[in-house]
Amino acid sequence: MDADVIIVGAGPVGLMLAGELRAAGARPLVLERRPRRRDVPKAGGLGGQILELLRYRGLLERLEAACADPVPAPRFPFGGVHVDFTDLPDTPMHALPLPQQRLERLLEERADELGTEIRRGHPVVGVSQDDAAVTAEVHGPDGPYRVSARYLVGCDGARSRVRDLAGVGFPGTTYPEVNRLAQVTLPDTVTVLDDGGLDVPGFGAIRPGFTRTDRGLFGLGSSPGAEAVSVFTTEDEATEYDDDAPMTVAELQGSIRRVLGADLPVGEALRLSRFTFQARQAEHYRRGRILLAGDAAHLFPATGVAINAGMMDAVDLAWKLAAAVHGWAPADLLDTYHRERNLAAARTMLHTRAQVALRRGHDPAAEALRELFQELLTDEQPLRRMSALLSGADIRYPMPGADHPLAGAFAPDLTLHTDQGVTSVADLMRAPRPVLLDLADRTDLREAARDWRHRVDVRTAKTGQRPADVLLIRPDARIAWAASLDEPAGTAAPALRQALSTWFGAPDPGSS
């Protein structure tokens, strides 16, 4: 075998997966078709629960240090409506203004530091599998060659070749809207109004935010003192275009003219990008030894959610693949990847499809719907619900045999007091290893976990508001099982052993 896992594609998802696999002790090989990192700008930032996970892994500081702009207040567009979480003190929805190219560079740095081999200019053109291995045919710069591994993951984006080669369907909808997003300077001939709006001859005053016309949507964002403004257009177009072909200023100006029916002169473009929306999900995220993650597995019809979903796929999958490679994965473990991440994607699909319905209508009924929706979002409870939904914090994976309310949730970052000092759940999750966190000095449960000590770190601590006696936390920071407060010893120990077997394989009495 040339590697444990072949990763096809060095986008954010493939690179995150590579780092997580290395950190879990597996040997990935990344094959990327492009000879160099791409220079077409894509996402301007990332948001959602992945930021919390990156913090747990000790990576968030590095990402924050690479942001040129200050972290913005938590305000997000939602189907043409603005959702403002600034008054929610503990919103789980945050954003990091880190352009995708920089994110990829940092994820690659991490993968490099951990010793990952990344081959650029090596497109995968064929994939085959048998009972023992999966083989990729590659067109390398020095000619075609083959590599084999135990598993192969297609992180090769929306038009995934791996998905096609594995015969996995990708049903769904392509919407006719084309969106163009730019950051541009404005020449002196443009009149900027006191509120940051613009006076556009032939159209009139344009306020910051969204302006609807009967031909589409125009968005304007500006911050005081900034040298550039953000300009956004959406219009229905039947044309197909190549995502890799860079957008031009002329293309932006043409779109503004069509939407506003007037010209807006623009100066220098600091950023130009365009995108369309699709709502699609792969029918299976796994076919034998071949798996899919990120855009190869799902496309959502709204902005700001795809990288969160894709990188969380990588985090869910990595430790399971590493377990399979190390030979201790329970029979069903790899299939839980599809179940869990498909469920998470379905939740993201729900709110992104709802955004399509909200944003597409141009008639008074649609205006009324948006206005009502906006009004509801001034109340705390709907805001809380929305914050959990957008970040992914409301997703609970099914955890067989675990009925504690925290089962399936992302582990909260509790402050922990131990004999060695103060620590936290985040500190315990630096490495992708399972942790049994004993918060009530439950010797019976620590004893029950003895036969898994080689795989599961056991920690005893005290915390302010104990949510459970014991938490069993998977490497992806999901709570696999929890003992209720003061749960009787007789029932908890067998349930814990069952959960340990379900997630971390057969017990090994000789290990402790």
Ligand SMILES: Cc1cc2nc3c(=O)[nH]c(=O)nc-3n(C[C@H](O)[C@H](O)[C@H](O)COP(=O)(O)OP(=O)(O)OC[C@H]3O[C@@H](n4cnc5c(N)ncnc54)[C@H](O)[C@@H]3O)c2cc1C
């Ligand atoms: C203009 C624009 C703005 C966006 N804004 C946001 C945003 O604000 N927030 C957000 O979350 N998302 C945003 N997205 C979406 C985000 O960019 C994608 O979700 C993200 O890139 C998906 O990551 P990925 O790793 O799954 O796939 P990709 O980033 O597409 O990476 C796939 C990689 O696989 C490689 N590859 C493909 N085929 C092969 C092959 N056969 N062999 C080897 N390598 C191959 C490709 O070259 C590529 O490097 C935006 C997208 C666009 C276009």
